[in-house]
Amino acid sequence: MALPAHDIADVSLAAEGKKRIEWADRNMPVLAQIRERLEKEKPFVGVRFSACMHVTTETANLMRALKAGGAELSLCASNPLSTQDDVVASLVHDFGISVFAKKGIDRDGYYRHINACLDIAPHQVFDDGCDLVNTLHTTRTELLPNVTAGCEETTTGVIRLSQMAKDGALKFPMIAVNDTDTKHMFDNRYGTGQSTMDAIFRATNQLIAGKVFVVAGFGYCGKGVADRARGLGADVVITEVDPTKALDALMQGFRVMPMKEAAKIGDIFITVTGNRTILSKEHFELMKDGAIMANAGHFNIEIDVEWLEANAKKSSRIRHATDEYQLANGNRILLIAEGRLVNLGAAEGSPAAVLDMSFANQALAAEWLLKEAAKLAPGVYEVPRAIDKEIASLKLKSMGAKIDTLTPLQEDYLNSWEHGS
Ligand code: SAH
Numbered sequence: 001m002a003l004p005a006h007d008i009a010d011v012s013l014a015a016e017g018k019k020r021i022e023w024a025d026r027n028m029p030v031l032a033q034i035r036e037r038l039e040k041e042k043p044f045v046g047v048r049f050s051a052c053m054h055v056t057t058e059t060a061n062l063m064r065a066l067k068a069g070g071a072e073l074s075l076c077a078s079n080p081l082s083t084q085d086d087v088v089a090s091l092v093h094d095f096g097i098s099v100f101a102k103k104g105i106d107r108d109g110y111y112r113h114i115n116a117c118l119d120i121a122p123h124q125v126f127d128d129g130c131d132l133v134n135t136l137h138t139t140r141t142e143l144l145p146n147v148t149a150g151c152e153e154t155t156t157g158v159i160r161l162s163q164m165a166k167d168g169a170l171k172f173p174m175i176a177v178n179d180t181d182t183k184h185m186f187d188n189r190y191g192t193g194q195s196t197m198d199a200i201f202r203a204t205n206q207l208i209a210g211k212v213f214v215v216a217g218f219g220y221c222g223k224g225v226a227d228r229a230r231g232l233g234a235d236v237v238i239t240e241v242d243p244t245k246a247l248d249a250l251m252q253g254f255r256v257m258p259m260k261e262a263a264k265i266g267d268i269f270i271t272v273t274g275n276r277t278i279l280s281k282e283h284f285e286l287m288k289d290g291a292i293m294a295n296a297g298h299f300n301i302e303i304d305v306e307w308l309e310a311n312a313k314k315s316s317r318i319r320h321a322t323d324e325y326q327l328a329n330g331n332r333i334l335l336i337a338e339g340r341l342v343n344l345g346a347a348e349g350s351p352a353a354v355l356d357m358s359f360a361n362q363a364l365a366a367e368w369l370l371k372e373a374a375k376l377a378p379g380v381y382e383v384p385r386a387i388d389k390e391i392a393s394l395k396l397k398s399m400g401a402k403i404d405t406l407t408p409l410q411e412d413y414l415n416s417w418e419h420g421s
Helices: 011-026 029-041 057-068 085-093 107-118 131-138 141-146 155-166 181-204 220-231 243-251 259-265 305-311 352-375 385-398 408-415
Strands: 006-008 048-053 072-077 098-101 124-127 149-152 173-176 212-216 235-239 268-271 292-295 314-319 322-326 332-336 379-381
Touching: 006 085, 006 107, 011 057, 011 085, 011 352, 029 057, 029 352, 029 385, 048 057, 048 107, 048 131, 057 072, 057 085, 057 352, 072 107, 085 098, 098 107, 107 131, 124 131, 124 352, 131 141, 131 155, 149 155, 149 352, 155 173, 155 379, 173 352, 181 220, 181 292, 181 332, 181 352, 181 385, 212 220, 212 259, 220 235, 235 243, 235 259, 305 332, 352 385
Parallel strands: 006 098, 048 072, 048 124, 072 098, 124 149, 149 173, 173 379, 212 235, 212 268, 268 292, 292 332
Antiparallel strands: 314 322, 322 332
């Protein structure tokens, strides 16, 4: 069998990748059910998709579902460190999907892959962080007339898209998959929470119990990380700029303080804000010898790595994925995964059981767009509520849980305004 177009590290890793893709599939029952239906109905015949996502076992199963539905597909990485080379090999070799991704690729290679992925001239796109959509709107504008719509996976991407829409720059409708309840309440919270701890373990093998664990940002990802750290016995400190979120953290029993204070007492720092320069020179210089830092927020701009690179007296890789920087004051501070998304750079990202829902949303939103895209003006849209609820129901069922339904009396009560006390 001729292989589809690709640029990958090593095709001989395919057998290992296939086993891991199948393992993830076992934990993705909702997506598997959707794949079976798509395989019968073939709604995507004649449709070309370009996807820019983390190339992991879970994404592989989303690609399988789209292909089963008849789509022609190409995939590239949304982050240079999260690519799993065995999965890439299997997608190309065993599943006949065109992939352009190599773990650890440099910035030029990263954009070369996005461009190669776009060469398919997509009708619909899938993005995670908005780099592919951005490339389409800046350097590949000749492809824009073909594109009918797309789906965005993550918080940061939705923020960038909303900004593009506000400036009138966005040329097609994009669905904010991140904003469904079945995505952000589970993937962002339990997925990022657990996999961030997993990454710290793999990279540093640190004991969490008894440590001062600082979490910058109390959004869904930050809440997840803070809960898991508390569960492991850490003394958790939250830093925030939003008074409501800070109050929420305080009433959940976390300590709340400005980063300048937290910097002095923290043993481990995790940034999850979606903003930039959260930990910088002014904080590094206050930190204790041996403090560990990592970022679980979108891009590698939350921790000022450039400053560390330029100003540290010494730096060295002391463990897998962990670099140590010695500052002028003599203290050594550590950085995991080069300040990139740690849960995907030093571990495997969210587990399959939560991505089951995220990617069920992706598949169903893409199918919905086949009929609806032509009616939508350029802009950012929500996944229809009915799809979100359906995914929650299917997931509950797959977990063996049953719930009540409203009685006619209850439904009537909820739908009327006449009942008083
Ligand atoms: N492209 C940016 C975007 C943030 S990634 C970057 O890499 O820096 C965060 C997103 O990754 C989340 O929305 C989550 O849904 C997704 N994700 C987490 N674990 C994943 C996995 N194992 N496979 C694929 N996507 C994953």
